[in-house]
Amino acid sequence: MDPEDLPLDRQLPDNLPSEDQIEGAKSRYTLIVQLARREQLTVRQLIGRLGGGRGHRTFAGTPVQVADAIQEWFDGGAADGFNIMPPVLPSGLEAFVDQVVPILQERGLFRTEYTGRTLREHYGLARPDNQYAGAAAPELASIGSAL
Known part of the structure; x- marks a missing residue:
């Protein structure tokens, strides 16, 4: 049309x-x-x-209003996570992190620390074996022994 x-x-x-x-x-x-x-x-x-x-x-509002809106959706089962897309970067993201995240943390809706150093550790997933570790290519092994 x-x-x-x-x-x-x-x-x-x-x-x-x-x-x-x-x-x-x-x-x-x-x-x-x-x-x-x-x-x-x-x-x-x-x-x-x-x-x-x-x-x-x-939506837009004060930090408390934004936290309230996020909590309303979360508590209502309408969302299990959010993508924050501020209209201005980086200042909009900084404002969210500095002003809204602490409110969500106080309410127990946002973590205050991670349980591991990596996402895999955070979710308690085992680290897969490296298929290349300890199995040097034959041409590299022969070069190494020649040196």
Whole structure:
């Protein structure tokens, strides 16, 4: 469908293609159309809603408000982890780490230390054997003995 056929200040037309006719992100397409219809959004409002997070939940607020929103989703079983995508880097990430993470730690929702030095150790996974350790290539062994 040509975007020029979508008047900005009107709701999505009834004759949109079905999910079967879409190539690409079919489920995202369906979610967006359902959102627009459920909330009776105009095309302009839909663009405004999706522009920042491409359909993912976005929110802003004080550090306490941000921590509250994360906790609400976590406690409600809506998420088991989060991708933090601040609008400005690196200052937005620094603000999150310095101001929101301590609140989440106080609430027991974010670790205060890791249990190991590596991700594998943190999850208690055994380190796999190195298939190359102790088995030098024959040409390297002969070079080593010649030296």
